[in-house]
Amino acid sequence: MAVIPFPGARGLTLPAHPDPWLDTLLHGGLPHELAYAFGGPFHLLLPERFDAGVAAFRAALDEADVDGRVYYAKKANKAAAWIERCAAGGTGVDVASLGELREALGHGVRGENIVVTGPAKADDLLRVAVLQGCLIAVDALDELDRLITLAATTRPARLLLRRLPPAQPHSRFGMDDAELHTALERCREAGDAVRMEGFSFHLSGYAVRPRADLAGELVDMCLTARALGLRADRISIGGGFAVDYAAADDWERFTHEQSPADYHAGKSFATSDFYPYHSPVAGADALRAILAARPGGRGAPLAARLRDCGVILLMEPGRALLDRAGCTVFPVQGVKERDGYGILTVGGTSLSLSEQWFNSEYLPDPVLLTDRPVGAPSPFRACVGGATCLESDMLTWRKVALATRPHPGDLLVYPNTAGYQMDSNESPFHDLPLPPKVVVEAPGGRTRWRLDHRPPA
Ligand SMILES: Cc1ncc(COP(=O)(O)O)c(C=O)c1O
Incomplete structure (x- = not known):
């Protein structure tokens, strides 16, 4: 052949x-x-490539001496093969619907190794997530209220509060400063009904710097939350670890040369319409770069900040684990x-x-x-x-x-x-x-x- x-x-x-x-x-x-x-x-x-991807992320955490957990963002591919590997290897899974949660649990992923993301989660999803001891990234105040009510009659809810990224103020996800302030108060008032474990974000794009900056802010927010008597010992930096599909030279040439004449029916694409198919820093190397960066451009690198403050780093790579x-x-x-x-x-x-x-x-x-x-x-x-x-x-x-x-x-x-x-x-x-x-x-x-x-x- x-x-x-x-x-x-x-x-x-x-x-x-x-x-x-x-x-x-x-x-x-x-x-x-x-x-x-x-x-x-x-x-x-x-799936052996998936295992290698998970191992590479774990190696980056170990090298930086950072306590961290990898959650595979299941939305990136519906196959069972990946979550079977997660179940076998103790890797976490990020789910955003009841169907994804059922799939993960059904293939043996333990509830404690699942993080539930996505906005305005349906009551059915919240109920199963609480009963199974999943970590729930709360997107809004009304969702928090529903979760507290539910947890009061079932079991304590493990939660993160999702931050609206200040650099992406038009994002429809997460809570702004005032909402987070209220959310912390409500968590404190809820007492044993909730276990407030920290904060989360997910940024559009693939840049390292904004992730390190916002992670630094979230570490500070954990300290504030602890002063209110909340646990706040982890942050999630979401996904968005780039995949490097093609060589730098080829990508450079492609983006400079492409024109409607290259496409059927004279169709045109702006370079900005395309995924960045070449990334000099991708996958686990992007995590390395985030950990080495100084949040806000000053002070200790993020890895040291996390260690010093006793904060566990969670991440939710999808595409990068499937490279x-x-x-x-x-x-x-x-x-x-x-x-x-x-x-x-x-x-x-x-x-x-x-x-x-x-x-x-x-x-x-x-x-x-x-x-x-x-x-x-x-x-x-x-x-x-x-x-x-x-x-x-x-x-x-x-x-x-x-x-x-x-x-x-x-x-x-x-x-x-x-x-x-x-x-x-x-x-x-x-x-x-x-x-x-x-x-x-x-x-x-x-x-x-x-x-x-x-x-x-
Ligand atoms: C909350 C959250 N986590 C993780 C991911 C996975 O992102 P990626 O596949 O780019 O790593 C997404 C993607 O939309 C997301 O919304």
Whole structure:
């Protein structure tokens, strides 16, 4: 089987970082075997990469001598494989709905290792969360009141108070200074009904500095809360640890060169519409940088502040724990040419590539796999559409550069899709079945695959 990479063909490219282990797997015939079995698109999941991601975050905490806990933000991918790993390894899970909470508990994650985020949580969610001893990030005063009332008749509620980020005052999440002041009073008055464990935030974007600054403020707020007799011994800095999908040079070139001529139908994207596909500081290194930064640009680094004040650092990475932990495979169903470029139609839809639904485009280049004999390279550029009746159902508006003309039965593999791309938006549109998820593991060096365990709906 030939794996046809993209270089050589003219056109705007953004190759994903090399992934030799995955390349070997894709070379080995498994994708065509699975495409034959499922007769449509599917996702590959690589949970060992998830384990490595968790271990990297823990290592960053250990290096900085900081007591911390990692909670996987479950919203980033619905598969059971990740929460099975969390349950087995004692990793926490961040959930934002009753369904996510049930999934986490059902796969063995202990309630005490779950943090419940999201705004205005429904009573059903709060009730199960309290009964299971989860940590609840309270978003607003009325939610706090409901929680205190509920806790008075069930069991003490473990909670964090979520801070509206001063640098993002238009965020609809969290409480401002005055609300937090009131919230602290209400926690104090609630006595044993609540265990106020600290504060939380989640920032948009991926910058290190604002996270370190706000974390420093939250440490100070813990000290204030302790003076009121509250426990306040931890803070959560949420998610937003960047993923580095592509090399700096490639990203730089892409963002400078891209123009409507590179896209089907002359579609245009501003660079700011795209996820920052290259990040010089990403994943666990971003945590290292946050811990090393001096909040507010002065005093001790955050790591020392946390230690000195006896504050535990919680974090909720989603995308970063799923870096290189999966890819998505679409069978080519049709190829035609128009205005000097190709239009590929693949089995499945762009709902399996969620970025397409946010006025954006998932940019890491797809890779063509074929089990046909391929002669001399014949560069081919094509956009990629889904097998639906919608003009807008485009997996890739860009005319991606392929080294040969694809044929029906070839496979198009989108790399590194586990973080948010795979299933955030999937629906059985046109009665198309949802793409199955295939878990690939290599225990003892032997590659095995199985379907992801999903409880019956
Ligand atoms: C409260 C909270 N925590 C964690 C996350 C995960 O963010 P990321 O996947 O960027 O790490 C989100 C994402 O929206 C969030 O809202």
